[in-house]
Each structure stands twice: as C-alpha cells, then as structure tokens.
C-alpha cells in the first residue's frame with residue numbers, strides 16, 4: 001500500500017469529512033477529467049499522424065448499479081499508465097496545492113471556500129464514496145492498471161484483470177465509486193438513479209463537448225398482435241436505450257439570447273473552477289474571413305494567486321472542436337489578465353505553436369476585438385451598475401493601474417477612465433472625470449496624495465490644507481498609484497459639445513499633481529504675497545534652521561496653505577515624493593533607492609513660528625526646535641525618523 005503525499009492527505013481528509021452542501025459536484029469533476037482526457041487524445045491524434053482515432057466515437061459513459069451501490073464514469077480518453085496513476089492520483093495535481101496547505105490552516109472547517117477556490121478535482125469523489133477504483137489503460141498500452149483507495153490508508157496499484165474495463169475500448173479510464181451508506185443527513189441514494197444522474201449532468205455538465213451517454217430504461221407499447229380481439233388492451237414493455245444526456249453544443253457557439261444566465265454561470269464555475277458566479281458574461285461572434293465565437297467572463301472575485309508570478313493569464317483556444325491551448329496568453333493584454341473564457345475559431349491553424357503566435361495576424365485581430373469588448377463592458381458597468389464596478393475595481397483595479405505604469409503611460413487613453421480613486425472630499429470612490437467635473441473654480445490640476453492608508457493620508461497637513469482651500473484630493477494607497485501618475489502626467493478631458501442650456505468645453509489635458517509637492521502652492525493670492533514677504537523677512541532665520549538640520553532638508557520656507565493646527569510639514573521638491581521614497585526603500589534590493597528632496601515648510605500662523613523667531617540668536621535652541629519640528633512632521637506623514645533616540649532626547653530637553 002502506498003501513502004498519499006502530505007498535501008493530498010489534507011485534501012482527502014477534508015473531502016471525507018466534508019459538510020459541503022454541494023457534494024453533487026463530484027460528478028462534474030469526474031466528467032471534466034474524462035472530457036479533458038478525450039481532448040488530450042484528440043489533440044495528439046491531430047498533431048501526430050501515427051495516432052488514428054475516430055474522433056466522433058469518443059464518449060463518456062455513465063452507469064450505476066443499485067445493488068452494488070456503484071457509479072461508473074468511463075471515458076475513451078488518453079488513459080493513464082501505471083506511473084501516471086501513481087503520479088496523478090497520489091498527489092494533488094492542482095497548481096494551488098502549495099497555497100492550499102497554507103490557506104487550509106486559516107480556513108479550518110470552512111471547507112466551502114477551499115472546495116470552491118481550488119476545484120478539488122478527482123478527490124471530490126471521496127465526498128460521496130468510501131472506496132474508489134480507477135481502471136485505466138493508456139493509449140497504445142497493452143495492459144490496463146487499477147488504482148484503488150479508501151482515501152484514508154493509502155492506495156494500491158495493480159494490473160487490472162482481463163476485460164475489467166467496461167466497453168470494448170483499448171484506451172481510456174473507468175472511475176468506479178463505491179458510494180457511502182445513505183443517511184438522512186447525507187442522501188447518497190439519490191445518485192443511484194437514472195433521473196438523479198441525468199439531473200446532475202444537465203445541471204453541471206450540459207455543455208461538455210463530448211457525448212455523455214447512459215443506458216436508460218424506457219417503456220414502449222408492444223405491437224398489437226394480428227389476432228387481437230376487440231377487447232385488446234395495449235401492452236407495454238421496458239427496453240434499454242443508450243441516451244445522450246448532455247446538449248453537447250458548446251455554449252459559446254450559442255447566441256446569448258438563447259442561453260439563460262444561470263447556464264452561463266454553471267458553465268463558468270465548472271470550467272474555471274470558481275465558486276462564485278461571474279460578475280459579467282460577454283458573448284460575441286464574428287463571421288467572414290475570420291470567423292470565431294468568443295465567450296468571456298469577468299470573475300467576481302480575484303483568484304488567490306492573481307498577483308503572484310505563478311498566475312497565468314489567457315483564454316482557452318479551440319479550433320474545430322479541439323482544445324489547442326488551454327491558456328493562450330496572446331489573446332489578452334496583461335491588464336485584463338483576470339478575464340477567463342474561450343475563443344473558438346475554425347480559421348485558426350491547428351499547428352499553432354508558441355513561437356508563431358506573436359506573428360499570427362488572426363490571433364492579433366481576435367485579441368484586439370477581445371480587448372475592445374472587455375473595455376466597453378467595463379465602461380457599461382461603470383455607468384450603469386456602479387456597485388458592481390466598484391467591486392470589480394477593488395479586485396482588479398491594481399492590474400489596470402499597472403497597465404498604464406508598464407506602458408509608460410501610453411495605455412492611459414484606454415484605461416484612465418476605468419480607474420477609481422478615493423475622494424477625500426466626497427468620502428467615496430470617484431473617476432478622474434468625476435473629479436475634473438466637480439473641480440473648484442480656478443482649479444487647474446488634479447490633486448492626489450499618496451501614503452500607507454486612507455486615514456493617514458487624510459490626516460496629512462497637505463491634504464487638510466488642500467481641503468480647507470476647497471480642493472478635493474484623490475487618496476492613493478497602492479504602491480503603483482504614484483508611479484503610474486508620474487507616467488501619465490495629465491488626464492485628458494474630451495471636448496464637450498455645448499447646447500442652449502450648457503456651455504461646451506474644449507478638449508484639454510489636466511495636470512496631475514501631488515498635493516504634498518513643495519513647489520505646489522494652493523494658497524490664495526493674498527496668502528502667497530504674505531508668504532513671500534515672510535520668506536524674505538526671515539531669510540537668515542530659515543538659513544540657520546536649514547544649517548542646523550545638516551543635509552536633511554534642501555530648503556526651509558513658509559507654507560501659506562497649512563491649516564492653523566499644523567506648525568510645520570515636510571514636503572518633497574523633486575520628482576520623488578516622500579511616499580515614493582518609502583515604497584522604493586521597502587523593496588528588496590533597493591538599498592540606495594533615490595531619495596526625496598525634503599523641504600521643511602513652516603506655518604507662520606502657528607504660535608510656534610513666533611517661538612522660532614524669538615530663538616533666532618540662540619543657535620542651540622534653534623537647532624532643538626528645528627529637529628523636533630522636522631521629526632514630528634515626518635511622524636505625521638507616517639514616515640520613519642532618522643534617530644528616534646535623539647528625538648526622545650530632544651523632547652525631554654524641551655520639557
């Protein structure tokens with residue numbers, strides 16, 4: 001007896017003790033595996049002339065035995081060798097298996113989430129069965145092997161008995177489930193019936209492209225005997241017939257008007273192993289020189305590994321009913337990597353390989369259309385269903401921002417209008433257009449501020465000052481935000497045609513500006529004049545403070561726009577903001593990351609300013625004041641101070 005690998009054991013444990021209400025998905029999982037196995041064989045046969053199979057005859061067969069309490073899922077797929085049985089069914093094959101181990105620790109008892117997130121595959125059989133036997137014969141092999149397990153102790157693999165596999169096929173797999181006893185709480189009997197299995201196939205596997213057949217018992221009227229008298233009563237007899245249970249037409253070939261949303265949802269969940277319904281479904285068809293059917297989904301939640309390097313984007317690419325690539329990356333731009341779906345085109349060449357994809361004009365044309373469709377769907381959601389759009393953005397917005405950032409801003413024209421930011425004034429998410437539309441009179445820039453959290457950013461003097469002057473500020477808390485803004489530089493506003501009631505406006509580019517930029521002055525004209533006067537008047541004082549701060553700041557000056565409670569703030573003068581500096585330094589391998597040019601801005605309306613003036617001729621006191629003001633301004637910004645011990649000493653001395 002062989003032992004399962006550790007991570008498989010955990011998953012099996014979960015399956016055996018599952019309280020998951022959707023236990024019936026086991027059949028969907030086994031049918032999907034069977035369908036994949038047939039796909040693999042079809043693909044091999046199309047690319048390898050030595051393999052000859054009759055595509056149309058490849059099927060999945062269901063059967064059950066009420067007395068033995070077994071269900072068998074049998075396929076004519078590629079089958080598994082002895083080694084493959086060991087490798088594939090002894091370990092979890094899922095890409096998420098590593099994460100599974102970690103997540104599992106957090107989600108103890110919450111099996112719904114795990115089952116939903118990872119698409120538990122083969123092992124889900126153990127939710128309903130206490131023994132599973134897999135008899136498989138790999139394509140081209142002379143011998144079938146049988147894998148068997150109770151899911152607890154381990155598993156055995158042995159040569160299968162002659163003729164053990166059902167049907168006459170020389171390749172394929174039978175999965176035989178020995179169902180658990182039926183109880184009130186856990187009714188497994190319902191699976192041991194024609195209607196029970198037919199129901200499950202319709203519900204979960206209707207659009208599987210290969211026939212799923214089952215022998216069913218039907219009733220028919222016996223022919224009327226020639227010598228039947230007048231009192232003849234029709235007689236009936238049962239007979240057996242092979243029935244195809246699924247509709248088989250791929251769902252993506254159907255017009256969206258002919259498919260119910262719940263069918264799309266089921267298809268999405270079973271194909272892409274998501275637990276939640278998709279947020280949006282997009283179906284479209286092209287005809288002409290390049291014809292194809294496409295069915296795309298925008299998930300309602302981000303897969304756990306979306307932002308990890310293991311995540312692979314792509315759409316499934318089919319041609320002539322054969323899956324040629326499970327994840328064709330070239331069909332999706334990186335910023336739409338969350339889109340799942342299928343493209344099926346008879347015009348795409350079968351022997352497409354990774355190298356030729358780039359140069360493939362057909363794929364490029366499809367990719368362009370896919371991108372346009374997704375964009376317009378997102379715009380539609382933004383305008384008509386804001387709640388869903390905000391949910392979407394929470395999950396996938398970061399990717400859109402990266403799209404602008406990694407294209408050095410060139411993708412801004414496509415993506416900028418899909419961005420949302422937290423508005424400090426409205427306390428809600430706004431688009432850039434909404435921001436610009438409600439800008440204060442005379443405001444000519446979009447103001448943003450960046451930091452670790454909304455609360456922190458909203459408390460910074462720069463943001464409070466801007467709000468006090470009637471300017472809204474976009475609060476940015478993601479690492480990519482400010483880097484993206486730097487590449488964008490400005491936001492393009494389209495021209496608006498006027499009418500009798502509304503004034504039109506010209507197209508224009510509105511500059512994006514960090515509100516904590518030392519060169520930015522949000523003050524009124526009067527405040528500015530006053531600041532200029534004070535800067536002049538206190539030139540020597542400011543020079544002395546700068547000197548006492550060594551090379552920590554490049555300048556000390558008056559800020560005219562600070563609110564009354566803030567004695568001083570630290571701003572950045574160059575292209576690197578304080579928050580960018582913090583984020584760059586937080587990255588591994590960025591030891592000598594560029595630093596922000598710091599400027600100490602003093603508030604002339606605060607009583608502390610008078611204290612500074614009074615200490616003008618006392619170098620030690622001035623140094624003490626300067627250091628304390630500088631350090632506390634950094635703390636308010638959520639930034640580390642150079643020397644906490646020194647700061648503590650300074651405060652003590654002051655007391």
Ligand SMILES: Nc1ncnc2c1ncn2[C@@H]1O[C@H](COP(=O)(O)OP(=O)(O)OP(=O)(O)O)[C@@H](O)[C@H]1O
Nearest residue numbers: 033034037077079088093094119120121122123173
């Ligand atoms: N009927 C089958 N015929 C051939 N191979 C199979 C069959 N069922 C399972 N396998 C093999 O066993 C592996 C493990 O199956 P399992 O359902 O656990 O995971 P998966 O299908 O790879 O992952 P997921 O269910 O997340 O897509 C498959 O990848 C496949 O190689």
